[in-house]
Amino acid sequence: MLNEADSEIILDVGSGYCKAGFSHEDVPSVVFPTIVGRPISEDVLPGVALDEKFIGNEAKLRKDALTFSAPVRRGIVQNWDEWMGVVDHVLNMEMKIERDDFGIVLPQPTTTNRESLEKIAEMIFEIPKVNRIFLARSAPMALHAFGMTSGLLVSIGHDVSSCVPVLQGNVLEEGIRELNIGGSDITQTLKMLMKEQKPTLSSFRNFFHDDITKAMMERLCYVMVNENRDSRTSPRPRTYSLPTGGTVNLGRERFLAPEILFKPGLFGDTSNAKGLQEICCESIEALRTNKGEEEAKSLCQNVVLVGGTSLLPGIPERLKSELVHLLPWLSENEITVQAPQRRQYAVWRGAAQMASLNSTKSRWTTRQDFEKYGPSVVHRKYL
Ligand SMILES: Nc1ncnc2c1ncn2[C@@H]1O[C@H](COP(=O)(O)OP(=O)(O)OP(=O)(O)O)[C@@H](O)[C@H]1O
Ligand SMILES: [Mg+2]
Structure with missing residues (x-):
């Protein structure tokens, strides 16, 4: 049985949520929104420099004083400096890793490309204590979580x-x-459909207004099983209590918003x-x-x-x-x-299981490999 001292670190930095933890755990112990916040102005947070970054829940706590960005969009890293800020935050603030050397598994989305893989290796090996990385496609890892290979x-x-x-x-x-x-588009659609009730929500700054709509989406939305039959019905409205008091009612929005997954053009998307x-x-x-x-x-x-x-x-x-x-x-x-x-944690869990398999040992890139052959060495190990 592995314990923390000899298990690997699994880091799945998604567009919406960062999932991290040790490979001996069953589910990620660290989950936070992949967002980076910076002070709006010089004097808004006393003693905090303008270029200081706040990550994930730390950023949310200071929501009124920050502007936000998402380092990963549609699976692609948009800003490497911010992405690295997220990685540092996980290792130093959330997991508080004190070991002298460790390995990191980074599952990769289908949208990744050769440049991204090399950049990840370069950035991660800048952390002195990392002595090996395992970059692999997330799809086989996710299946592995359920004991499947096909x-x-x-x-x-x-x-x-x-x-x-x-x-x-x-x-x-x-x-x-x-x-x-994905979920963010369903949340945006729900927000648009609820514009009638917007006055109740308008006191929130945009980002956190989105956060409330997201919570409503996760709690109350569902997908119609039979579109022809179910779209003619009106579900009993459900009331959602807002964190600051007051309520909003959701009726047909509950199934209309997720419908964009199956009909992207339903509300005027012309793509x-x-x-x-x-x-x-x-x-x-x-x-x-x-x-x-x-x-x-x-x-x-x-x-x-x-x-x-x-x-x-x-x-x-x-x-x-x-x-x-x-x-x-x-x-x-x-x-x-x-x-x-x-x-929801399949990629992370599969990565954790695969990390310690004998059959994946040859797919790790060691620091020695990286220093000897350069960043392109990762492609030899990436299937
Ligand atoms: N119970 C729920 N019902 C519906 N949606 C949910 C629920 N819980 C979470 N979500 C949605 O799941 C999304 C996050 O899922 P996940 O962590 O798999 O994405 P990600 O890995 O961050 O993003 P991506 O894979 O697109 O880069 C969010 O948009 C969130 O609103
Ligand atoms: Mg993901």
Whole structure:
């Protein structure tokens, strides 16, 4: 049994939330919003320099005095200095690592590229006590959390969703599909739909007004299982109590806001983006073309939902019924959409499990490797 002294550090810096902890733990012990705040003006926080950064919950505590930015958007790092600020915050302020040397596992989204991988290695090896890193794709890691090596991983995160076929631990590149919609877009849609009730909410600065809407979204939204039937009904309004007093009522907004996952154009988005069911369908068709119908059928028995936004009730049932409709060569019982427990932490948990496997030992990049061969050494280890 591993303990803290010999376990690895797992760091999943998502667009919305940073998830971190030791590999011997079952779930991440550190979870905070991936936000960076800087003072609005010189005198707003006495004794604090203008370029000082506040990270995650520290930033939230000083919300009225800061301007905010998100170092990661749609899975892509926007500002490396801020990203490193998040990493430092995790290691020094949250986990308070005191060991002389340690390894870090950094699961990577499908959107990552060669430059990002090298930059991560460069930045992380600037931390003197880090002596090895393990960069790996998040999709096989997420499946590993549920004891699986093959499956169609459907991830619905903060601002990006993706569909990734994984066969015996390997990603089928041709089958990767992405959609720039996640929980933050559902929250924005809910906010727009609730504009009638806005006066109650207008006392909050924009960012934290979003925070309240996000909490409402997580608590009260759901996905229609049968759009034709359910869209004609009006659910009993649910009341949400605001943290500062007062209430707002949510009715049809509860299912209309999440509907953008399946119909991105519902409220005027003109980007012609495909819905979640369509990217899944394309991914399965790509698999069928590249690996044959039997392999595609076998993966359709393991369509696995992960990511925080996949917690919305109704998603597994709706996705299954959409796929049955879109894929006539598959019968209803040939598609199984799984929504396992603790799927919001699947990437982190799978990374924690894989970190200590003998079979992944060769995939770590050591400090010696990095110093000898330079940052591009990470590609040799990245599958
Ligand atoms: N119970 C819930 N119901 C619906 N959505 C939820 C729930 N809990 C969290 N979320 C949403 O999940 C999102 C965060 O999920 P996750 O941590 O998987 O994303 P991320 O890794 O930060 O982002 P990404 O993978 O897009 O880079 C947020 O948008 C949040 O509002
Ligand atoms: Mg994520």
